[in-house]
Amino acid sequence: MVKYYKTDNKLIHEEKEIGNGVWVQMINPSVSEGQYVAEQLNLDIEDVLAALDEEESSRIELQDGYTLILVDIPTIEIRHEKESYTTIPLGIILTADEIVTICTEDTPVLHTFIQNRVREFSTKKKLRFVYQILYRTAALYQSDLRVIDKMRTEIEERVGNDTREEDLIALHELESTLVYFATSLRANGVVLDRLTRYKRLEQYPEDKELLGDVIVENQQAFEMTSIYRDIVQGTRELMSSVLDNRLNTVMKTLTSVTLIMAVPTVISGIYGMNVDVKWMPLAKTTHGFSIIIFLTIVICVILILILRKKKML
Structure with a gap:
């Protein structure tokens, strides 16, 4: 134009x-x-x-x-x-x-x-x-x-x-x-x-x-x-x-959660092994299952406190 x-x-x-x-x-x-x-x-x-x-x-x-x-x-x-x-x-x-x-x-x-x-x-x-x-x-x-x-x-x-x-x-x-x-x-x-x-x-x-x-x-x-x-x-x-x-924070949180979840996974895996009952601790103890669950929770709580102290959670 x-x-x-x-x-x-x-x-x-x-x-x-x-x-x-x-x-x-x-x-x-x-x-x-x-x-x-x-x-x-x-x-x-x-x-x-x-x-x-x-x-x-x-x-x-x-x-x-x-x-x-x-x-x-x-x-x-x-x-x-x-x-x-x-x-x-x-x-x-x-x-x-x-x-x-x-x-x-x-x-x-x-x-x-x-x-x-x-x-x-x-x-x-x-x-x-x-x-x-x-x-x-x-x-x-x-x-x-x-x-x-x-x-x-x-x-x-x-x-x-x-x-x-x-x-x-x-x-x-x-x-x-x-x-x-x-x-x-x-x-x-x-x-x-x-x-x-x-x-x-x-x-x-x-x-x-x-x-x-x-x-x-x-x-x-x-x-x-x-x-x-x-x-x-x-x-x-x-x-x-x-x-x-932000990505590092997410990865750190996921790592901490994975570590905490590994505790009950390992314990349940050990007690799920096909071995003689007499070799499994607390296998014949009254309320043995509850004791194991209680100990697992205690270990997880202690691990959470340690991770929080280190600012991992």
């Missing part, structure tokens, strides 16, 4: 075709749509469709007549029938008169621009537009990181009471997500560093200030990712230790 937008008098409206000062928004475009935009703006089709490859890394490429900027943005995907976070590429192409964004999804990073909720937004000020996109990207990372930390907190509250193996799997997925975030934020930081030396398009003084804010927000998101990853790793290790300790 390809749409064209332009701002006039600080209001954004949709255009019918490409023109000067137009923002070309491409959402999961087909090859034919990519070829059309590439021909209209004299772009390389591979650069136009580069953001559709999920393995593309963040970078800046200076081409003849235009600049390609690729950054990673956070998004939601369904994994194991649950919502999880990952990152996808967002392509930005700057020409002399137009700006093109390419993404496989209709990302919330760009929603605020279409809804005209960004101050001082203009499709004609292309470099500022890029910085505003990157600022929204860093803010979205931080928002998703807070959600991830809330999910971790909910799992951590169940430690020791209702700890389940599913929680370990969920923590592992959160840790994987944070690894993706850290990698993407680090790569985005390299792109931002290159943008500080970008001289191809005109930069206004406020643009440089905005770029500084973007760098700060991106660095803050990266630090949040590192902190949350360490916390998730610690929570996962704690939960794993709790599950191991």
